[in-house]
Amino acid sequence: MEAQATNAELLSIGALEIRLREGLLLAEGRPVTLSVREFDLLVALARNAGSIVSRQDLYRLVWGRTLRGGDRSCDVYVHKLRAKLDEVLPGVAFIHTHVGFGYRLDPAPSHPFHNADTAR
Amino acid sequence: MEAQATNAELLSIGALEIRLREGLLLAEGRPVTLSVREFDLLVALARNAGSIVSRQDLYRLVWGRTLRGGDRSCDVYVHKLRAKLDEVLPGVAFIHTHVGFGYRLDPAPSHPFHNADTAR
DNA sequence: CCCGTCGTTCACACCCCTTTCACAGCGACT
DNA sequence: AGTCGCTGTGAAAGGGGTGTGAACGACGGG
Numbered sequence: 001m002e003a004q005a006t007n008a009e010l011l012s013i014g015a016l017e018i019r020l021r022e023g024l025l026l027a028e029g030r031p032v033t034l035s036v037r038e039f040d041l042l043v044a045l046a047r048n049a050g051s052i053v054s055r056q057d058l059y060r061l062v063w064g065r066t067l068r069g070g071d072r073s074c075d076v077y078v079h080k081l082r083a084k085l086d087e088v089l090p091g092v093a094f095i096h097t098h099v100g101f102g103y104r105l106d107p108a109p110s111h112p113f114h115n116a117d118t119a120r
Numbered sequence: 121m122e123a124q125a126t127n128a129e130l131l132s133i134g135a136l137e138i139r140l141r142e143g144l145l146l147a148e149g150r151p152v153t154l155s156v157r158e159f160d161l162l163v164a165l166a167r168n169a170g171s172i173v174s175r176q177d178l179y180r181l182v183w184g185r186t187l188r189g190g191d192r193s194c195d196v197y198v199h200k201l202r203a204k205l206d207e208v209l210p211g212v213a214f215i216h217t218h219v220g221f222g223y224r225l226d227p228a229p230s231h232p233f234h235n236a237d238t239a240r
Numbered sequence: 241c242c243c244g245t246c247g248t249t250c251a252c253a254c255c256c257c258t259t260t261c262a263c264a265g266c267g268a269c270t
Numbered sequence: 271a272g273t274c275g276c277t278g279t280g281a282a283a284g285g286g287g288t289g290t291g292a293a294c295g296a297c298g299g300g
Contacts, residue, residue: 022172023221031170035257036220073259075277099267099276155246193248195288202289219256219287246297254289265278270271 011046014107015089018046027088034084037062041077045095045105054102078103131166133227135209138166147208154204157182161197165215165225174222198223 011018017026023039025032034042044061045053055074059067067074078095085094096104131138137146143159145152154162164181165173175194179187187194198215205214216224 019171023218024172024224031216031224031226033216033218037258039221071259072261072277076259076279079277079279097277157247191248192250192288196248196290199288199290217288241300243300244298246295248294248296250291250293252290252292254287256285256287258285259283261280261282263279263281266276267274268276269274 011043013046013049013094013105014092016046016085016094016107018043027085030088032084032088034081037077038081038084041074041081042105045103049105052098052102052104058102074103131163133166133169133225134212134214136166136205136214138163147205150208152204152208154201157197158201158204161194161201162225165223169225169227172218172222172224178222194223 009020011020015028017029018024019026020043023034023036025034025039025042040062041058044058053061056067058074059065059071062077063073082095085092092107094105094107096106098104129140131140135148137149138144139146140163143154143156145154145159145162160182161178164178173181176187178194179185179191182197183193202215205212214225216226218224
């Protein structure tokens, strides 16, 4: 568990450094430009780093309301976030998909169990 | 981080040298003519170099009062400052926009990456 | 006075962000 | 094979945040 307390100013996940006050993400010290949604999504995942966060919880944390059926916003923004992270740190899988359960942020590759983890 | 202590006499950001007491800016040794607002804005950004400064904070630091909704002064002066910096050091992006968050003065501008982000 | 600089505000253009949709891929089950 | 459920992914549309030129008045120097 690398993530710090919830009210901390800084969150560190592997090579990622999240500055909560500023809304700034650093990857190996290099600044990464994220939109508000992307940043909030990353923060929500980072605060629960290592554990699976369901889409409902994720949506409530980031969007502030309840996820309606058929809303794909979570998936779309996970995709966008993955793209930006992969652009800065290629080959490092941060966000892992757990089909039927949700997403999990982890700098380590995957769990030794069911490797239903999305490669890619 | 290249920026020095807050009460320092001198601020160095890349090829920029800010002489606080004189209100003078040097780019690669060449003096740059700035208005008072422009200079104060640059100083405010330089003191937080590498970090994102929100418009609210920027306005409070430079103008000394609270930013009212609809006030575009920050944006206008960022534009003026960018223009003057680009006139002296073309192609070097100093001030980066983080949509929804604020502006960031980067002491080590362009990365060899194809970072389609911060540049504008 | 005349003129240039500066600060502010406005108007418009532009581009990014967000949302939504539509389709493709993939595994599970019959 | 075929269907179903779930997720990946590209694209379009709309709105909002930001870039940018210009007008206006205030101020100070020549």
